[in-house]
Amino acid sequence: MTQQPFSRPGAVDLSGLKRPAAAAGGTATEGTGLAGAYTVEVDEQGFQSVLEASVTAPVVLVVYSPSRSPESATLASDVASIAEEYDGRYLAGLVDIDAHPQIAQALQVQQIPLMYVLLDGRPVTEPLPGAPSLEQLRTFFNQLGQQLTVQGISGRHQPRSAAAGEDGEPAADPRYAAAEDALVAGDIERAVAEFQRLVEANPADAEAAGRLAMAKVLQRTQGVDLQAARAAAAASPDDVAAQTMVADLDLLGGHVEDAFARLVELVRRTSGEDRDAAREHLIGLFAAVGNEDPRVLNGRRALASALF
Template identity: 70%
Template structure:
C-alpha cells in the first residue's frame, strides 16, 4: 500500500447529520468510555476500537484532537472484504496502545455518516487528526501486514512532527462470569507495583504523562506512585513526633500529610497542608501549595473531598 503524506484539508461537514438522540439516563453512549466497542458485525472489539454511529460520530471526531483516528467505512452485506478491513484495522490499532483509535462505520446502519463524508463505495479508509482527514481516502482492503507497515509509517510521521498524544482506552465489558478487562495503559505500572518495584511504576507513569499530558488518569496514577515512593520505609510514629515538635517544619508536615493520605485520612492530610499554607510564606508556601495540589491529583479531582480541599486552599491563599 502506498504511503500517503499528511495534509490539512478542511474540516468534515457535519451538516448532513441529525442532532443525536439523548441517551437514557446512566446509559453510555456508543464509543464512550464504559460502552462496549464492537465492529464489523460485532467481531472486532478492543480498548482502542469504537463502532461509530450518528450519536457517537461527533465524539469520535473530537477524539482526533488527541491522537489520530483511523476511520473505516464498511458494509458487511455488500462487501465482505470491507468487513475484513474493519477487523484488521481494529487488530492493528490495538497493537499501538492508544497511538491510534479505530473508528468503524457500517454505512448500512449509519447512512447519514456516509452522506456527510460523501462515501460512494466501500471499503474506504481515512486517517483523521484535529477533526480533519490528513491522508487521501484509501479505497482498498490491503492485507494486514501492509496495514501494519502503513500504521508504522504514520507513527513515524507523527513522531517527526512532534505529535505524541494517545487515546484513552475504551472500557471493554467482560463476558458474564469473567473479570473486567484491565486498562492496558497501566499494565506495566501495575505489574511493577504488584512486585513492590515502586521506582519502575513511577517511571512507567511518567512515560504515559509525557506522551499525553492531558491524561488525567495517568497523572493520578503517577501522583499515587510518587506518594508510595516518598513514604517507603518511613517510621510513622517518628514522623508524627517530628511534626508535632516542629509545627512549621515544611518537610516534616508534608511527610505526615503523605502518611495520612496513604492511611486513608484524606481530609486530615488536606487540612494539615492548608493550615501550613496559611502560616508559611515565600518559597515554602509555594512548595506546600504545589504538594497539596499533587495530593489532590492522587485522590482524584472529582472526589468531593478534593473539591472541598481546593476551596479551603483558595481561602488560605486569598
C-alpha cells in the same frame, strides 16, 4: 504500502453523515467484537460523534465486511490494536457495512476493505484501498504521526468508556494494565515508571496523572515507620520533609482531610522555597485523591485562603 499525501482540505465529502439516518432494520452482525480505550465500532447514529472526535485528534476509519472479505475484518482488528498502542494519538473507528450499509452508501464505497484518516471532520488522505500487513500499517501510523507533529497537530483522544465485564463492573482500562500489574507485584518503582510514561504521552490525561500521584505516595512511604515519622513531625513543625511524610501516611491511612489540613497550615506558616514545596506537595495529594472529590474542593479553598 505507499504513504498517501496528508492535507487538511479532505478528499471525500462525508457531510451526508452529519445528520445520521435511522439505523437499518434487521439483525445486526457481531462486528469485530473489539473494545478498547481508543476503539469504537461505528453505526449511523454514532458517526456524528466520530466526526466530532476527529476535531481533537485523527480518527482512522476502517470500512470492512466480515461476510464478504475476511481480510477486511483482519485489517479492522489490526488498526484497532495499533491505535491502542498510541495512548490517544489516534481513535480507531470500525464500520461493519454488513450491519450498517447506509454508511457504505454515504461513503460511496466501491471496494473493501477501505481506510480513511479523518481530521477536523473530513478525510485528510485519499481512501486507502486493500489490506496492508501489520508491518505496513505500523509504518503508515509512524509516518502519519511524524506529519502531524510537523504540522503542529498534537491533540489526543480521551479514553472511551470500556464495556462492562461479566459481573457488571466496568472493564479495566487496558492502558493501566502494566502499572496495575506492577502494583500487585509490589514493584512500586515500575508502577511509577509506567504511569509516568502515560502522563508524558498525554499530559491532559487527568486520570493517569492522578494514578501517578498516588503511586508516588506509595513510593515515598515504602518502609517508613509511622510512629517515628509522627515524632519527627511533632519535633519539627516547620520541617517540610517531616510534615509532608506524615501527610502522605495520613492519606494512605484514609485520613485525607487531616493530610490536607496539615499541609495547608504548613503553607500558612512558611515562606519562600519551603512554602512552594509544601504547596506543590499538597497539589500532588489533591491529584492523588481526585480533583472532583469534595474534600479536594474544600482543600483547594483552604489553600487559596492560606496563600492570599
